Amino acid sequence: MTTADPLYQVFADSLAIPLEQVNDELTYNTIPQWDSTAHMVLVAELENHFKVMLDTDDIIDMSSVAKAREILAKHGVTA
């Protein structure tokens, strides 16, 4: 990928990690930066950036970058 994937960018910003560290396999709680506090920041950033409203199940199920892409697709967002 030559240009930054916007979803990757949101993850990098929210989790405060370098963009290169973000990939589809990145999973909740597997790096110290992606804890519950960061998850709430991430949820707010995703809602803000992609103009969606995420419900309880979406927030809980968003356990990886790939899963986030899936959930956004459910809300009609191609990320």
Add this chain to the structure above:
Amino acid sequence: MSTFYQGVTYRSDRQALWCDGITLSYRELDEQVDAFAGQLVTGHLVMLYAGRDIPTLVTYLACLRRGCPVLLVSPTLDSEKRRSLTDCYTPNVIIEADKLTQCHDRLLSIDPRIAVLLPTSGSTGSPKFVALSADNLQANAASITAYLPIQSNDRTLANLPVCYSYGLSVINSHLLKGATVILSDAQPMQRDFWDILETQCITSLAGVPHTYQLLLRLGFTRKSLPHLRYFTQAGGKLAVDAVKALADYAQLHHKAFYVMYGQTEATARMAYLSPELAAHKPGAIGKTIPGGHFTLVDDEGRTLSGPDKQGELVYHGPNIMLGYVSSVKDMHTLQPQKSLHTGDLGYVDKDGDWYITGRVKRVTKVSGERINLDDIEHWLAGQGITAACWGNDQTLFVCGEGETDAKELSGSVARYLSIHPSLVKGLQRDTLPRTDNGKLDYPRLAQEYGV
């Protein structure tokens, strides 16, 4: 009365622990603890990386039974922090999950009253620990069971860190009552948490302010949770509107919500707010636990009496720690104080309910972690950075003086404290405001930057 850590027959057939699908009755737990205690040498110092799992509980109880002082340490510490703690305390044995490392056989000179050592700051790996006696632990567990409605058929979710005084007090008080402790790492943000609430028929929950903020965000108050009888909050001040929302939810669903107050220096618990008052007095910490009481002193140490006077809360009770230790040398003999200066400012209302209004010292709590602001300034000074730190429960402000990059500054402080960078606000200015006597002018900084 029997202690929570000894084997007692009346509860032997009851379920003691559950973890990841494995169940242990009190009889089985007693057997495992006795077997493990047999491998330990009385007086040996044990360093235990305390996870939320059965081997950790077996080791912890075996140390108490055998008379081995045990340092409970966070398993999340990296190898560098682990090494420096090992150097500081020179434990005889290091235990993590099923792995036991024998370090040496020398008998260290340790005050025989020391039973458990809890870190003052779990994630930073600070060597400063609170030393507690078995009597401290037993007294506090007994006080807690006297005011919380813990029943022998209860099933509590123990998902706070075991090396955290609040998390440990949940375990001790439930063992004392012969109730079931469900050990799990599951947090509200994970589906596991909600599944366990249901499948394990959880009857009580314990959480810090952050836990309840998450629960509220995730629609906790829209669920009926029929098994849940009560839930408790400690570990810092929860926002008044959150207390109200939780109190209203509890009332509507015939549950009880306990706002509580404590410190590791008091083993865990000092006060609790009677659940029927939570909705009316959402800022209060209530009354002292059975066996304890508060007095109030002004800045010159004079005792204040009567309602609505501000001062520092001083606690008296059998759960006051033996003392602080920062290395094995400090463990030689401890001189416990008769009273505990909490460092919290507050007052009592005419009904006898206590309120906390602020801190005496420059300490703040961010994301549940107690943070000494002066420590951060010293740490930065060690790297040649002059900075001022202040903050509240939501945000830590760090303002660098001169040529520093605000973003780099907040990033490095967040990494140092292992907290999310969004909780640290980095700032920079050419000169920091100082008072006439040259001290940093925190009130002015707080005013200029909003808190």
